[in-house]
Amino acid sequence: MRMRIWDIRHASWRSIVYLHGRLDTTDGGNQHLVLTSADFGRAYLTDAWAARFVARLFAEFTVLFIGYSLNDPVLRYMTDAFAAKDALSRSGRMRPQAYLFVSYTGRTPPAASSWHARRLEPIFYRAAYKHRALKSRSLSP
Numbered sequence: 001m002r003m004r005i006w007d008i009r010h011a012s013w014r015s016i017v018y019l020h021g022r023l024d025t026t027d028g029g030n031q032h033l034v035l036t037s038a039d040f041g042r043a044y045l046t047d048a049w050a051a052r053f054v055a056r057l058f059a060e061f062t063v064l065f066i067g068y069s070l071n072d073p074v075l076r077y078m079t080d081a082f083a084a085k086d087a088l089s090r091s092g093r094m095r096p097q098a099y100l101f102v103s104y105t106g107r108t109p110p111a112a113s114s115w116h117a118r119r120l121e122p123i124f125y126r127a128a129y130k131h132r133a134l135k136s137r138s139l140s141p
Contacts, residue, residue, distance in 0.1 A: 017057070019050065019068070044074045051078070058082050058095055065100035070120065079118040086119055095119070101134065103127035 020043075021033035034043050034050070043050035054075065057063055059082075070079060079098075086094045102122040104110055109124035125133040 019054070040074075054078055055082075058098060060096070062096040063098040065098070068100070069102070070100060070118075076118075079120060083117065083119040097121055099123055101125060103131060 019034075020040075021035075023033070034040050045051070051074070055078070058079075070076065082095060098119065099121045100115070100123065102109070102115070102124050103126070104124055105127055109122075112122050112124075115122045125131070127133075
């Protein structure tokens with residue numbers, strides 16, 4: 001089953017999402033790649049298909065980001081807005097947790113407070129040896 005990223009329909013959906021696309025060898029499979037600033041603008045601002053997808057993803061699923069820092073302005077604003085909405089929610093229902101792998105160099109990982117403020121849980125790992133820690137059983141520092 002080939003799933004387009006804007007087509008979330010079931011709460012039991014489990015898959016890897018290539019938010020900005022992935023090269024596809026089939027004919028016509030690459031029309032939704034986000035490669036340029038114009039593509040990004042359409043995806044998040046004018047057509048907003050990616051923005052709607054991300055909002056629904058964060059609202060309904062536990063999310064794990066791999067290889068994506070969430071530091072670009074649009075997704076940073078979106079995660080800030082989601083955290084503010086959770087803080088103001090009277091229902092007590094908060095969105096599911098979101099996690100992201102964060103590499104670091106040196107002896108100790110950075111402070112997690114900037115991620116926690118956005119209701120994101122960083123999973124720190126050492127970037128040494130071509131990110132070898134991601135392949136090991138334990139991600140402890």
